[in-house]
Structure formats: structure tokens, C-alpha cells
Amino acid sequence: xxxxxxxxxxxxxxxxxxxxxxxxxxxxxxxxxxxxxxxxxxxxxxxxxxxxxxxxxxxxxxxxxxxxxxxxxxxxxxxxxxxxxxxxxxxxxxxxxxxxxxxxxxxxxxxxxxxxxxxxxxxxxxxxxxxxxxxxxxxxxxxxxxxxx
Amino acid sequence: xxxxxxxxxxxxxxxxxxxxxxxxxxxxxxxxxxxxxxxxxxxxxxxxxxxxxxxxxxxxxxxxxxxxxxxxxxxxxxxxxxxxxxxxxxxxxxxxxxxxxxxxxxxxxxxxxxxxxxxxxxxxxxxxxxxxxxxxxxxxxxxxxxxxx
DNA sequence: CGATTTGGTTTCATAATGCAACCAAAATCT
DNA sequence: AGATTTTGGTTGCATTATGAAACCAAATCG
Numbered sequence: 377x378x379x380x381x382x383x384x385x386x387x388x389x390x391x392x393x394x395x396x397x398x399x400x401x402x403x404x405x406x407x408x409x410x411x412x413x414x415x416x417x418x419x420x421x422x423x424x425x426x427x428x429x430x431x432x433x434x435x436x437x438x439x440x441x442x443x444x445x446x447x448x449x450x451x452x453x454x455x456x457x458x459x460x461x462x463x464x465x466x467x468x469x470x471x472x473x474x475x476x477x478x479x480x481x482x483x484x485x486x487x488x489x490x491x492x493x494x495x496x497x498x499x500x501x502x503x504x505x506x507x508x509x510x511x512x513x514x515x516x517x518x519x520x521x522x523x524x525x
Numbered sequence: 526x527x528x529x530x531x532x533x534x535x536x537x538x539x540x541x542x543x544x545x546x547x548x549x550x551x552x553x554x555x556x557x558x559x560x561x562x563x564x565x566x567x568x569x570x571x572x573x574x575x576x577x578x579x580x581x582x583x584x585x586x587x588x589x590x591x592x593x594x595x596x597x598x599x600x601x602x603x604x605x606x607x608x609x610x611x612x613x614x615x616x617x618x619x620x621x622x623x624x625x626x627x628x629x630x631x632x633x634x635x636x637x638x639x640x641x642x643x644x645x646x647x648x649x650x651x652x653x654x655x656x657x658x659x660x661x662x663x664x665x666x667x668x669x670x671x672x673x674x
Numbered sequence: 675c676g677a678t679t680t681g682g683t684t685t686c687a688t689a690a691t692g693c694a695a696c697c698a699a700a701a702t703c704t
Numbered sequence: 705a706g707a708t709t710t711t712g713g714t715t716g717c718a719t720t721a722t723g724a725a726a727c728c729a730a731a732t733c734g
Contacts, residue, residue: 380549380689380722381573388638389626390556390619396630400529400547400691407539410663416712424530426692431713441629453699454711462629467663468621470539471653476618477538480590480611481545485674489537494667498656504620507647514559514616518643525634529691529720549722565681575723580682602730603681679732690721695714702709 387521396440397466401425401433403473406459406466409443414456442466471502536670545589546615550574550582552622555608555615558592563605591615620651 383395397403401423408422420430434457437443442463445455459466474491482488492499503511532544546552550572557571569579583606586592591612594604608615623640631637641648652660 383553384630387636388556389624389630390622391553391626392630393622393626394549394552396626398547398549398552400543403543403547404532404540407537411668417710420712426694427713428693428715429691449700464663465625465628468651468653469618469625472617472621472651473539473542475538476614477540477542477545479614481533481538481541487536487673488671489668490671491666492669493655493661494665496655497669500653500655500661500666502617502621502651502653504617504649504651506642506645506649512642512649514613516643517640517649519560519638520641520646522637522639524636566679569681575725576682577684577724578722581722598731675734677732677734680730682728682730684727685725686723688721688723690719692719693717695716697714698712700709700711702707704705704707 393469397437397442397469399433401429402437402442403466403469405430405433405437406442406463407470409457409459409463410467410470414458416457419457437463468502471500475502542618546586546591546618548582550578551586551591552615552618554579554582554586555591555612556619558606558608558612559616559619563607565606568606586612617651620649624651 383391386392386395397406404423405419408419413419413422416430416434419425419434420427423430425433434443438445438457441460443457444460445457448454448456471491478488478490490499504513506512532540535541535544546555553572554568557568562568562571565579565583568574568583569576572579574582583592587594587606590609592606593609594606597603597605620640627637627639639648655661
């Protein structure tokens with residue numbers, strides 16, 4: 377394949393994000409981490425991912441600061457994986473993907489999962505707003521370039 | 526590689542979304558489409574993607590209803606690609622990815638692009654709220670299962 | 675009308691991924 | 705304690721996905 381190009385140096389923040397978590401499995405691992413999974417075997421069972429690939433993905437997610445290992449029990453040999461603060465900041469990405477899926481990728485009445493507020497049980501909303509709080513659409517926005525200092 | 530598993534049947538909306546747009550190039554193509562790119566050669570120049578892969582990705586994005594082709598000029602042979610209504614609904618995903626990147630993947634003072642409101646030039650915000658408008662964090666939410674009717 | 679650009683397709687080499695077998699350390703059972 | 709099972713991987717091999725480059729027909733340009 378000649379090694380796919382890294383986007384780490386791209387000036388577009390979306391591109392860099394995809395570089396960090398945009399491969400096939402990484403976001404699914406992060407989703408499971410948000411669901412509370414912590415052990416190698418948990419991820420493996422949940423995703424049906426090959427073990428060598430899971431090993432590699434967990435390693436790079438740790439390298440990139442999205443997951444961290446915590447020793448389990450007395451021994452330092454066995455670890456669990458949990459989201460870092462940076463990893464938890466992927467929450468809006470997960471919610472955005474979820475809402476797109478809910479809206480467009482399910483038949484009406486089809487069984488699916490739903491993200492709700494713990495306290496009230498009501499579905500959460502995600503929206504894009506201006507600084508003064510007015511909801512805004514894509515065509516009312518534009519991309520500008522912020523030069524280096 | 527033995528053909529990676531499709532998530533089209535997964536009950537998790539995030540998983541289905543990733544199935545639709547979660548490969549290496551698709552979201553970058555969608556990002557460029559939001560930036561106004563429409564021609565094969567535009568995407569090719571912007572992304573540096575191999576032409577055969579671009580062909581395949583454009584085709585599946587059209588198949589999945591995220592892009593649509595519009596004939597250009599008189600001839601039906603030449604087409605441009607534009608986002609469908611469904612495709613435009615990926616806007617929050619793009620913004621969420623962008624904001625994560627801005628926050629975590631750039632050095633302070635490093636050059637980057639920024640999404641702003643056309644009218645005011647002010648950066649847009651994205652946040653997750655309860656039904657009554659209170660901003661909410663991941664740990665105040667929980668996933669429930671919505672059974673089929 | 676001839677040359678160039680656009681929008682691909684085909685071929686080939688290589689990297690990424692999956693599967694299955696294997697293994698050491700930890701945990702559990704007797 | 706010793707035997708057995710589970711956990712958390714690693715290794716080797718087969719296959720798929722991807723990229724690069726060559727090629728090509730139709731549209732466009734001069």
C-alpha cells in the first residue's frame with residue numbers, strides 16, 4: 377500500500393483528528409470506552425476485532441494520549457484501559473456520529489440505542505451555535521485561516 | 526485481510542455512521558465538499574488520494590446517499606459531486622472533529638483553520654445539552670436500548 | 675483540426691488486516 | 705500446593721485494500 381499519508385501536519389483540525397482516531401477501529405474502541413469497557417477481552421468480545429489489531433490500536437491510542445493504562449490489582453503486569461481527559465473530549469464527536477446514525481441509518485421503529493440524560497431519562501441534544509447562542513447551519517459559516525503568531 | 530466486518534446491522538447508531546463514512550478518506554472528501562469542492566480533480570488535488578481510490582470512494586458515497594452527482598454543462602458524461610441533504614447533516618460531525626483537533630492537536634500559536642460565522646466572523650460553538658438547554662457532560666448521560674415497535 | 679485537460683480504468687507491488695496457532699503470567703479450582 | 709483455566713497478548717501466514725503509474729476516451733481549448 378505504500379503507507380498512507382499522515383495528516384498530522386495538515387492545517388485543518390478535522391484532518392488531524394482523523395489522523396489520531398480516524399481509522400476503522402479506533403473510534404469504536406473509544407465508543408466502547410465511553411460505555412465503560414476497560415479490559416482487553418471486553419473490547420475484543422464487543423468488537424470482534426482480531427487480537428493483534430486490538431493490541432496495536434490500544435497501543436497507539438495510548439501513545440496519542442486518548443487512552444491510558446491503569447494497573448489492575450497488585451501486579452503491574454495486568455492493565456486496564458481508560459479514557460484520558462483528552463479522550464473524554466471526544467464525547468461530542470461520538471454524539472454527533474450517533475445522532476447522524478439515528479436520523480439516517482435506521483428504519484422507523486427499528487431497534488437502536490439512545491443516549492439520554494441519567495437524571496431525567498430524556499435524550500440529549502447537540503447543536504452548533506454562534507457565540508451568542510443562536511443555532512446555525514453550515515451555509516452560514518465559513519472557514520478562515522488563523523496565521524501563526 | 527478477509528474483508529472487514531460491516532457494521533450496517535449494529536444497533537449502535539455511531540457504529541452505523543462509521544460504517545457509512547468511517548474509512549480513511551470518506552470524511553475528508555465530505556470535509557472538502559463542505560468547503561465547496563465539487564470536481565473529481567478538485568478532490569484529487571486537495572487530498573492527494575490515488576485516483577482509483579477516489580473513484581471508488583465517490584461511488585460509495587453516492588451509493589450511500591451522502592453525495593449526489595449533478596451533470597455539468599450539456600453533456601451527461603461529465604458530472605460534479607455535491608452533498609445531499611443527508612450529507613449536509615454530517616456538519617455536526619465535522620465541527621466536532623474540528624473542535625477536538627483545535628483543542629488537542631495544535632501547538633499554541635500554530636497556524637490552523639477556524640470555522641466562523643459568516644456574518645460576524647466569530648467562531649462557532651458546539652455543545653451537548655439536555656432538552657431544557659443545560660450543557661451536559663458524558664458522565665451525566667447513559668445509553669439505553671430502544672426496542673423495536 | 676490538433677493539443678491539452680478531465681475523469682477516470684487497469685495493472686502491479688506492497689501494506690494493512692484477519693485468522694489461527696501458540697504462549698507466559700495470573701487467577702481459579704481441587 | 706499443584707493442576708486447570710482465563711487473560712492478554714505475540715507470531716506466522718493468507719488475503720484484501722491501497723497507492724503509484726501507465727493508459728485511455730471524451731470533452732475542452734487554442
